Amino acid sequence: MSFSIIVLLLLSNVMEAQNSKKNLKETGEMMTKDQEIINVALVYLKEGEEARFEKYKKKGGAILKKYGGKIERIIKPKMLAEGKLEMPDEIHFASYPSIEVFNKFNEDPEFVKIRTEYAIPALKDISIFTSKNTDFQFQQDVGDKTKTYGVALIYFNEGEKYKKQFEDYHDEVCEIMPEFGTHFERFITPFQSKGSVAQPDEIHRFYFDSMEGLQQMGTDERMQALFPKRDASLKNLYFFIGEASL
DSSP: OOHHHHHHHTOOOOOOOOOOHHHHHHHHHHHHTTSOEEEEEEEEEOTTOHHHHHHHHHHHHHHHHHTTOEEEEEEEEEEEEESOOOOOSEEEEEEESOHHHHHHHHHOHHHHHHIIIIIHHHEEEEEEEEEEEOOOOOOBOOOOTTSEEEEEEEEEOSSHHHHHHHHHHHHHHHHHGGGGTEEEEEEEEEEEEESSSOOOSEEEEEEESOHHHHHHHHTOHHHHTTHHHHHTTEEEEEEEEEEEOO
16 A cells, blocks of 8 residues: 555544635734744754754753743654655754744844854755644644654645535544554644745644554545545645654
8 A cells, every 4th residue: 555545544634724824924923822832844954964953952942941842842754655845854843832932932042043053054944834733622642752753734725615525524534543553643733934845734743653553544444435535625745754853
């Protein structure tokens, strides 16, 4: 079974698609006031600059803690299972108590100095998506560094009928996946971005107990019955499979 089919099996999100990017950017701070913010970064490093970037993560992470934030997960992709995109060296997920804290941290003089000295010289490219948690109700699990991780950048087709398609199969998908050892850690919706990679409608992060379970899920008849409703709803998808360094 191809990984592209496996990837599509994992897309169980049925959240309502956001309004236009323009409206999201204009109202982003209002929407996220006093709400947890998740920053997702696709990191591309210059050759030979890994050590410098490690220093940036250590020093920058220490300052982030002072603001009540943390680097909650770092994924090192091993393969791009779906889509056509240069594979990043790392995918970072950092959390902040609110948009106000997020802005203060990024303006902190000490952090700006560290970013200038360590991050900027080490980076070949970076795309950053500032996101908020969805109100989608799901069983949130927390994995560890021994697990295989998946990160999906999801782009939906436009139209109300696609929302309805997701709603129709949503409950069944969420009941089936745990049987095969698939656990969801994050369902988030970007409201602003910068970089060369287009802003996705949603970003999902999950982990697998085993690749064998993932493959078995692909042959499950209940999952196969849900394919038509889902496949027609996707405009684009980038799906990374990798290991966690944090």
